[in-house]
Amino acid sequence: MPRGRKTTAAQLKKFLASLEQEPNVAEACRVAGIGIQTVYDWRERDPEFAHAWDECLEVGMATLEGSVYRRATQGVFVGYQASRRGGLIIDPETGGPIKLYKPSDTLTVLLLKAYRPDVYGAPSGKTTKQALSNRIEIVYADSEQEKAEHNSLSR
Secondary structure, rough: HHHOOOOOHHHOOOOOOOHHOOOOOHHHHHHHHHHHHHHHHHHHOOOOOOOOOHHHHHHHHHHHHHHHHHHHHHHEEEEEEEEOOOOOOOOOOOOOOOOOEEOOOOHHHHHHHOOOHHHOOOOOOHHHHHHHHHHHHHHHHHHHHHHHHHHHHHH
């Protein structure tokens, strides 16, 4: 954007709307036709604009998290289910071919670590595999202790 042009309220509104859809400042600036430095200057000078910016980022990130959750649990489309002879298998409910989806183990692990760091987060200096192995050992030890206590009570 050429220097000296005034940023309009409509451009700022467009910037915020874009930021809400895709939490990417540079892309929102491009969509709104505003320079990046301009929006950062506005953010610094106008607490109301800064608050709106933060709110839009939160909405955008919530949308992204929802998308990541769906990819982790439901998966991404990988093709159609076929019979042994190669023909598509039809879904009796929809009348269309049965779609196959592959969930993402990597995204599942990342979500578990983000939302349950006390259970799935790797302690400093340990790999995720080591941390998970330690967790399994703790659960196993607890289980063995419970069995021993149960056996001593039933005697």
